[in-house]
Amino acid sequence: MTHQDHSDLFAAPEPPRPPAPQPRSETPQEAVHRPASPFPLPRVPGLGGAGPASAQAPVPPLPGPHTVPDERSVPDEHTVPDEHTVPDERSGRTGGEARAPRARLGGARVAGILVLALLVGLVGGFAGDRLSDSLADDRPAAQLPAPTGAAAGASEFTRPDGSVAAVAAGVLPSVVSFEVTGGDGSGSSGSGFVLSADGYILTNDHVVASGASGGAVVVVLADGSEHDAEVVGRTSDYDLAVVRIDAEGLVPLPLGDSDDVVVGDEVLAVGAPLGLDSTVTQGIVSALHRPVQAGDQSTTAFIDAIQTDAAINPGNSGGPLVNAAGEVIGINSAIAQPPGALQATGSIGLGFAIPANQVRTTAEQLIESGEATYPVIGVLLDAGYVGEGVKVAEEPQEGTPPVTDDGPADLAGIRAGDVILAIDGRPVSRSDELIVAIRAAQPGDAVTLTVRSGDDERDVRVVLQERSSE
Structure with a gap:
């Protein structure tokens, strides 16, 4: 052979x-x-x-x-x-x-001869093995740049303070996701963040609404652990809710001063878009005081929103919008949709967040009493009016008078049919602009309205009254 x-x-x-x-x-x-x-x-x-x-x-x-x-x-x-x-x-x-x-x-x-052959084989095998190792170790590289930082053996590779990576690393451990099951078996998801070390967590009302009555709300922490949550309080008027879980060692995120935010500030949106938890997107503040109506006709929330081009998608609702210092300046709540679209399908570069100052006030109310309040001036607005400013209705609507007796507007001398042109010097041309500007204030605050009655135009001081949120 x-x-x-x-x-x-x-x-x-x-x-x-x-x-x-x-x-x-x-x-x-x-x-x-x-x-x-x-x-x-x-x-x-x-x-x-x-x-x-x-x-x-x-x-x-x-x-x-x-x-x-x-x-x-x-x-x-x-x-x-x-x-x-x-x-x-x-x-x-x-x-x-x-x-x-x-x-x-x-x-x-x-x-x-046999011993000699055996010795030659052993020596040859050992030499071949060493030669193979030597060739493997000395195999020529492509002379590429040597790795640096963690890849070069550093125990911990840090990023400069204020960088996107450093801010994200500080924020992510405090951001959570929600898994909500409604009483009818329907499900929804969303985001949120830790308000306090003793288990209070903030999110949007529309995230937990279906589970608040006969359903279940589960919070998933950044470490992957799941916790049953109790809804402490919620308000559809501001689209905010507070829940509580039984957990220790939580790290809260600080609330910043949203009045200090200016257009062009760099921001990060953090949350679980489309169920993808711990997602971070970057952008800037693209506008302020953007009037936004979120929710349906029965639970409309009027938001004096911070507008951002950071990508916000379904599932980001309730997550934080943070500044370069890692402070929460807003709660991501809504996204724009193209005209004619029946529902939002994803980010088109126009996202909206509830300002942190409003969040602070409403969250404190929900934690203390389970309810929230909002300010009013006591008038009904004419939704069909077309023209400069916002017009007070001339006729009662569903039994409610155009101007509430002894309400803030009545006490300031505002009458049915008057036109409100501005609030605190800021012109208004739509009803929602006036509403969100008022709700950005607090009950007891005084605002200045520019009012026109016929040909007479004047400024009136109005002290806002309080109404309980539903």
Whole structure:
């Protein structure tokens, strides 16, 4: 059988071996002139021998001194081994065939050769292994820049204070996600953040509303742990809610002063958009005092919103909008949608957040009493009016008079049909602009309204009254 090179897995297969010839009697002349086997054994240097004994032919017996006696039989004195044959040591007989002489090796010499071969193999294997390791270690790189920071072995790689990464690292442990199941089996999700170390968490009212009555609210902390939550209080007027969980070691986020925010400030929106928790997006404050109505007709929230181009998507609701100092300046609550769209499908670069100062006041009320209040001036507005300013209704609506008796507007001299042009010097042209501007203040605060009655225009001071939120 030929030797196949297994180092080449795609080498051609070994050619087929021809059928073995049938044994027959041969004359010495036929044997002498028979061609060699097509598959000769390789010659081994130093050991002699040209192939198997069956490939050799018998020769006439020639007496001589070159006969090699078999150790297990008595030699035939009439047989002289041919120099091209090897004696059959298994049978002890020549079988009528000539055998080639070969030098015999003593046992000690054979053992020495075996030991030497073993040593050579061990040394070669060890050297090959070391050479392989050396080549692997010294394999040329592409001369690329060496890694720095944590990749170079630093125990902790920090980012500069105020960088996006540093702010995100400080905020993320305090941001949570919500899994809410309604009483009818419906589900919703959203975001929130830790208000206090004793388990109070803030979110949007519309995030937990379905689970507040006969449903379940579950808070998932940044470490992945889940906690059943109790709804402490909520208000649809501001779209805010506070829940509480039984957990320790919570790290609250500080509430910043939203009155200090200016257009162009860098901000981060943090939350779980589309259920992808611990997501951070970056942007700027793109506008302030943007009037936003969130919710449906029965639970409309009027928000004097901070507008941002940081990506806000469904699921971000209730999560914090933070400044470069890691302070919460707003609560992400709504996103714009293209005209004609039935529902918001994703960020188009116009997101809106409830200012932190409003959040602070409302959250404190919800924690203390479970209810929130909001300021009013005591008038009904004409939604169908088209023109400059905002018009006070001329007729009662569903039994409610245009101007509430002894209310703030009545006491300030405002009458049905008057037009309110500005609040604290800021022009208003739509009803929601006036409403959100008033709700950005607090009950007991005084505001200045610019009012026109007929052709008479004047400024009046109005002290806001309080109304309980539903």
